[in-house]
Amino acid sequence: MKKLVSTAIALMIGFCAVSAYAQERESILxxxxxxxxxxxFLPKRFELTPHFGATYLQDFKHSLLVGVRAEFHALEWLSFGVFFDYAVANIDTGLxxxxxxxxxxTLNTNTxxxxxPSKRVMKDALDTLMFKAGVYVAxxxxxxxxxxFxxxxxxxxxxxxxxxxxxFLKAGKFDSRFYDDTCTDHTRLCFKRVDDNGGLKIGPLLGFGLRFWALRWLAVSFTFHTIIIxxxxxxxxxxxDTDPNNPNVLVIDKKDESWENLMSFTVGVSFFFPTKAPRSK
Amino acid sequence: MRTYSIALGAAATILLASATVYAAPEQPPSTGAKRPAASGEPGAGEPGAGEPGAGEPGAGEPGAGEPGAGEPGAGGARRASAGPSPKVPGKGAKEDEPSGSTEGPSYWKDIKVVPRKLILKARRFELMPVFGVTLNDNLIQHYLIGAGFQYHITDVLSFGLSGHYYLYNLTDRNYLVGLQQRVLPTLNKYIFSVTADAAYMIAYGKFAVHNKFILQFGAFLTGGVGVTMTEVIPRNAAHEPWQNYNVTVQIGLGFRMFVFKWLTLWVAVRDYMMPDKYEPDNRDEPDGKAASKDGEWRFINNFVVQFGITFFLPTSFKYTTFK
Structure with missing residues (x-):
């Protein structure tokens, strides 16, 4: 009887141990x-992407963009890149x-x-995107x-x-035929332009992107950027705000600027170097 | 007693043997052996998840009932590869060889690398709270809150109703246009939209996050017909507004991430297209109804990004095919 009990206990212990091993093995992943x-696809590779795109959700002008992006993928999940987009065309928005x-x-005879503003003065005053660029970490x-499907x-x-x-924005025109910064001629608008609305603007860049891989060295890339300027x-x-010497003269200066999102999307073809991409283990 | 002890010992031995078999590593089937494949089950010989090979059926092929094996656990996170250190198939094969190649040891055929769809939607209801924001009006922005439900006839096709109420906010540009260009904008605000919708899943997929766990997603096209109520915002505060009820057609593209068998996260961009009647340029009639007769019709594309969570009822389902 003793032998029987000890055998049974030994078997049960063995069973439990094996079951525990089996359970442990299930979580081996x-x-x-x-x-x-x-x-x-990415680690230790350079990416070069010619692309085209457009700005979107802009107030006054949409821009069609042509550009290039270069990126170095230091790690599988970390890369450093630069891009440059040139505005090849600017199109008026619905607004x-x-x-x-x-x-x-025409301007009113007594401004x-x-x-x-007249139609022409309004359109002349708008700034125009010339190019944009960025450096980023992805x-x-x-x-x-x-x-x-x-x-x-x-x-x-x-x-x-x-x-x-x-x-880089091209400033709107400030034609002296339509503006008078002394406001003596009331057939012209009483503005004094201290600062124009062009020049280089710098701001934070945010975005996201997708790559669809066609080959190990070729992908189709979609990116969405916003630069807040x-x-x-x-x-x-x-x-x-008016000229301290003449309250009828409105002053155009940096204080008239406000933060805006310059949003754009691009579609491009990405080439990867070296062209070989190894497999993971 | 002796007979009894022999019987008990035999029973224990059988138990031990069965447990040992359970614990033993999976043996590769003999060459050429095939297991019955569920509908949409991934092709044999695929060497790794995330490596779609030529002709690979893929995760959650639309129209397929229950593709793949290895149903992901709750939370949608489960590893797809099996075995602690599988041998590399076709070692020495060309690097650009399609990853779905059937070359290599036959036991690759038995490894399930594409998990089953986390959610089967056929014959289930989907309840969806809706939040969103309009995208394409520089002068007035609307936020929307609403709800919808869908009935999934099949795993890829569903019909339902949705509706939302709009809250609006005049933008800075609306203020600046008046100040800088001396123009009073003509604006309508949206009040609500109700549409009968259909949705069709066009894509299924999965992605790994830092190669740690896998999430499944799907993309769908949506379309529908309904009505949108809008209201004129008078340029002159002394004038009365009026309301329009516009026949609306919506089309959109959405993205859904499967979290549990009963819950998904989703985001969609929809275009609500409608003719809408605006205040006339030279309105001098203060009465809203009278002024509306001279209103100007315009065709509107109201782009909206919507997002939310969805709940599926019944909350669970049974797979009906092999893993």
Missing amino acids: DGQPAVRRRVM TNEIESTLPS LVDPS YTPWFGKLSL GKLFAKFDMHILAGAGFV KRNSAGFDATG
């Missing part, structure tokens, strides 16, 4: 990578067209009574794959980025 044998259609064709924690398959990764943006896109006085 703990600490393991989610994906094995993955193509390491600009609405305002233009409302304004008179002290009606200081509305963080790429997400990668995956998707199937479209169950037919097309693509690998992708997603990143967010932050850095500094540089925007202070600007006076309309080009007129926004604060109501």
